[in-house]
Amino acid sequence: MPTSERSLPQQFTGPTCRAFVHTWCGWRDAARTVIPARSGIAPESLGRLMADCLVMDFDGDAGDPVIRLAGSNVVERWGFEPTGMRFRDCLPGEHADWRVHVIREAVQHPCGMRLVREVVRRHGLAYRAEICFLPVADDRRGVCQFFAVSDSDERPFSVDTRANPAAREGALDITFIDIGAGVPSRRTAAVG
Numbered sequence: 001m002p003t004s005e006r007s008l009p010q011q012f013t014g015p016t017c018r019a020f021v022h023t024w025c026g027w028r029d030a031a032r033t034v035i036p037a038r039s040g041i042a043p044e045s046l047g048r049l050m051a052d053c054l055v056m057d058f059d060g061d062a063g064d065p066v067i068r069l070a071g072s073n074v075v076e077r078w079g080f081e082p083t084g085m086r087f088r089d090c091l092p093g094e095h096a097d098w099r100v101h102v103i104r105e106a107v108q109h110p111c112g113m114r115l116v117r118e119v120v121r122r123h124g125l126a127y128r129a130e131i132c133f134l135p136v137a138d139d140r141r142g143v144c145q146f147f148a149v150s151d152s153d154e155r156p157f158s159v160d161t162r163a164n165p166a167a168r169e170g171a172l173d174i175t176f177i178d179i180g181a182g183v184p185s186r187r188t189a190a191v192g
Contacts (some may be wrong), residue, residue, distance in 0.1 A: 011177055016052050016153020017132035022133045023049060024147070034180040035110055038138040038145065048085055054148045056087055057138070059108045064088055064100060065107075068145065077152075100175060103133065105184050107144050110135045112177035119152075128153040128172075134179070 007017040008025060023045060027036035045055060055069040065087040075081050078090070087103070088096040106113040115134040131150040138145050176183035 008112075008177070008179070011112075011175075012132055012151075014130045016049065016149050016151045017114075017130055020049050020053075020132055020147070020149040021134070023047075024136075026028070027136070027178075034044060035135050035144075038136050039140055041136065049149060052083075052149045055136075056103075056146045056148070057141075058104060058144045058146065065103060065146070065147050073106065103146065106133060106176055107146055108134055109184050110179070110181055111183045112179050114173070114175045114177060116173040118172055 009021040011023060012018050024036070027041050027045070028034070031037055031040050041048065049071075051071040051073040053069065053071045054067065054074050056065040057068045058065050067082045067085050067087055067090065070078075070082045082090045088100050091099055103113070112135070115131040115133070117129050117131070119127055119129055128148050129152045131148055133146050133148045135147045136147055
């Protein structure tokens with residue numbers, strides 16, 4: 001059963017993710033399709049969410065997603081400007097192939113996705129992040145895009161990376177979300 005406009009925001013806990021879901025549902029309702037078309041989206045409809053938005057292009061089944069746009073808050077949080085880079089090149093750790101595969105699976109189905117992860121920076125500061133991914137069809141260029149926003153726990157905690165050199169970014173939960181086209185055969189993606 002597809003997630004309705006009323007229940008879709010309830011899949012997320014953070015205010016930025018919930019606000020983005022409401023905006024995306026408005027785009028979808030205006031388009032009267034399962035996935036809104038990019039040509040029908042006015043960038044100003046994102047409002048303050050634009051600073052938190054990451055847009056990835058998917059070109060074909062095997063193509064690596066490329067970051068088309070990174071909002072100012074994303075650039076600040078990541079510590080570099082990722083626009084134009086392959087998404088895999090921005091991922092820390094050894095699980096880049098797996099993460100790209102899971103995101104590609106959600107785009108190809110198509111469905112939404114919720115990712116909860118723990119991020120540990122080099123200096124040991126750690127925080128928990130919730131990320132909302134929702135698809136948009138770029139009808140002008142014939143590619144699918146994933147729009148993503150995130151919320152992070154305001155209370156960072158410290159991890160001694162010298163005592164635990166394995167401390168790194170880790171996915172705690174990845175869930176596919178039915179937006180009207182079902183979900184991949186695995187309702188929940190395996191965490192890698």
